Amino acid sequence: xxxxxxxxxxxxxxxxxxxxxxxxxxxxxxxxxxxxxxxxxxxxxxxxxxxxxxxxxxxxxxxxxxxxxxxxxxxxxxxxxxxxxxxxxxxxxxxxxxxxxxxxxxxxxxxxxxxxxxxxxxxxxxxxxxxxxxxxxxxxxxxxxxxxxxxxxxxxxxxxxxxxxxxxxxxx
Numbered sequence: 001x002x003x004x005x006x007x008x009x010x011x012x013x014x015x016x017x018x019x020x021x022x023x024x025x026x027x028x029x030x031x032x033x034x035x036x037x038x039x040x041x042x043x044x045x046x047x048x049x050x051x052x053x054x055x056x057x058x059x060x061x062x063x064x065x066x067x068x069x070x071x072x073x074x075x076x077x078x079x080x081x082x083x084x085x086x087x088x089x090x091x092x093x094x095x096x097x098x099x100x101x102x103x104x105x106x107x108x109x110x111x112x113x114x115x116x117x118x119x120x121x122x123x124x125x126x127x128x129x130x131x132x133x134x135x136x137x138x139x140x141x142x143x144x145x146x147x148x149x150x151x152x153x154x155x156x157x158x159x160x161x162x163x164x165x166x167x168x169x170x171x172x
Contacts (some may be wrong), residue, residue, distance in 0.1 A: 025170060069150070069151065069157075071149040087120060097133060107122070114166040119136050
């Protein structure tokens with residue numbers, strides 16, 4: 001009985017910790033995921049790894065390394081209904097940017113659906129690393145997006161991680 005109570009307590013604690021990763025969706029992290037660090041170190045990480053200096057302070061981004069060879073990051077998005085674009089419009093814009101000479105070379109795009117949530121998947125190489133980006137469709141003015149970074153030898157691991165991660169995201 002004591003073990004059962006402890007198991008229930010621990011399970012509810014783990015669920016609660018997972019649910020706090022996104023305000024918009026329930027998110028389950030991959031096994032062996034270790035956080036990159038606090039928000040300050042995340043901004044430094046983004047600046048160094050993704051040449052991004054446009055990190056919005058109002059958007060909490062979560063970055064994790066998995067087995068020290070794959071990095072996954074994700075963040076919430078929100079936009080009013082009058083400014084929303086369809087997933088098809090968003091994919092057309094991403095393709096147009098890629099065709100204009102984006103540093104992401106070459107980009108391939110596809111759409112997938114997990115747990116009733118539609119996503120755009122963009123795969124590309126940049127500065128010697130491989131990336132998979134995902135962008136969800138908007139639901140009640142909310143979305144979730146993210147990126148997986150990996151080396152050539154971890155291609156299959158990254159694809160499996162994407163499938164598992166997206167399959168673990170559910171609308172709140």
